[in-house]
Amino acid sequence: MSDDTSSTLHERVETEVPSHLDVTDVQYEGPDLVIYTETPREFADDGNILGQLARSLQKRVTIRPAPGTQSSQSEADAKIRQIVPDDAEIQSLEFYPTVGEVLIEAEKPGLVIGRRGRTMREITREVGWNPEVIRTPPMESSTVANVRSFLTQERGERRDFLTDVGEEIHREPEEEVDWVRITTLGCCREVGRASFLLHTPNTKILIDCGDKPGAEGEVPYLHVPEAAPLTSIDAVVLTHAHLDHSALIPLLFKYGYDGPIYTTEPTRDLMGLLTLDYLSVASKEGRTPPYESTQVREAIKRTIPISYGDVTDIAPDIKLTMHNAGHILGSAVSHFHIGNGFYNVVFSGDVHYEPTRLFNGAVNDFPRAEAMVMESTYGRRNDYQTDSEESEANVHEIIRETHEEGGITVIPAFAVGRSQELMLVLEEAMAEGKIPTMPVYLDGMIREATAIHTAYPEYLRDGLRERILHEDENPFLAEQFAQVDGGGEMREEIASGEPCVILSTSGMVTGGPIMSWLELLGPDSENTLLFVGYQAEGTLGRRIQSGRVEVSLGGRRGPDRLTLDCRIESVSGFSGHADREGLEKFAGEMNPRPETILCVHGDDRATDQLSSALYQKYDVRTHQPRNLETFRFP
Structure with missing residues (x-):
């Protein structure tokens, strides 16, 4: 200044x-x-x-x-x-x-x-x-x-850093804002490697920078002229902490970026947890990690937390407001107000429109919104999830039947979001006698991620927040929940013991402790492998879900290949994403409804069918962009 x-x-x-x-x-x-x-x-x-x-x-x-x-x-x-x-x-x-x-x-x-x-x-x-x-x-x-x-x-x-950032934000814009461009650096006609560049005549903002599950080496196109050099980027906005949106945020600092990251406080903490684990998994699997833990610390140090609803200057010509997205803890629908009332763009991130046990439903009410970049994960014509009550009843039935057979139910689950949802379902079901009371083992990062949820109860659904804060009734502390912290010996003991439920990462069976459980429990018919979350194309979870029983354990100890004889089930309704109906309602009931919608974060069929439906139903301009396309507005 x-x-x-x-x-x-x-x-x-x-x-x-x-x-x-x-x-x-x-x-x-x-x-x-x-x-x-x-x-x-x-x-x-x-x-x-x-x-x-x-x-x-x-x-x-x-x-x-x-x-x-x-x-x-x-x-x-x-x-x-x-x-x-x-x-x-x-x-x-x-x-x-x-x-x-x-x-x-x-x-x-x-x-x-x-x-x-x-x-x-x-x-x-x-x-x-x-x-x-x-x-x-x-x-x-x-x-x-x-x-x-x-x-x-x-x-x-950090105070010196914030002073420098403040001078950049509050400098006089060099040019009048008479255009806005969005460049797709990933996440188009695919799920994963979310990354977009929002630019004006004065500013470049990078939204998300994730990896692609099950596809090593496919990273966002950060080398293209629109984004390079990374030192030309003014700010990064992170919608939520899942690795397909956050995994490569620290990589930016490896290649010269040293500016701010705007996100919610719980997303900052979860980003630290998940990216450090990302490095650990890469090392254990013999892969060269893309960055070091020092870059994770740099990302945390340069994060500027934003609370839901706070209008925040992030550049001379851009204000950002984050709202609850209902997807995972701290996830945000990000609203960008560009210029002096010139244009407004919404990035949905990943959304769940209806309330869940964990979160209130996504916000879709804004002062203005001319364009939206919208997720399409479940955008295909028949992507309708079972309602939550029926989904929970199905899970109860599967667990009861497995228990009666003397078996163990193992559920691959994302450490953040689905695991906590399932913990609430299981705690209530056991308390009400809908399933037998039995141990529920948490393997991987699930317990730590759950602790982070309890640190930020203001981001949870109203009733759950009240239970934790004012009723001294924290369901996550129920006595049946136990952490798996004894490594291989403890897993072998659990696998040979009494019926129980195991929640284990990774949610798409792409590595981590779930591989041990496949090896220990997969060959026995009395056990059940239960999928409750999205399985991306190219992941082992998708292959098993589609009927493949001959699986590779990726060179783990023991046999490289394994035949699964366990019961394999899938229950929809637990995803953190809105289904096709929820996506249509999120866009159709949005106030105001945008003039243009870019359908991203979904495979070819999902983005194509959702794009077509929104156009026909609401008479808005829609696009099914490819990676490396640029759209100019207005």
């Missing part, structure tokens, strides 16, 4: 602030406008000033105390514990003098915040420190703890 711009901004803030309040310094940190003051207590006295400033300046505003205006840390610690009700159960207080903040971790953060932020304002008024509140996860999560610890260690460097 130039001195003139900084000076002008300082003057404007001073005109908006009452004369008795001091404004020491004003600067942008990422999308936020930060006001430093020697009168933080007086700012806290006026509960309306922050909202008034945000509305007037049309920016997210943070007030920070200037150095030397706070109580000592020991005095502040004692006073904060006196102000905050004991029922909040404060776990720790950490002070950061360089930014004048105190991080308060508590079991019940709502009591630290207080009604309409009253308790937080009282803290600032009494001690001069600016409080930031985080929730203690109900289940211990090493991922959440590690991310928080890492970001704490990098707080100084």
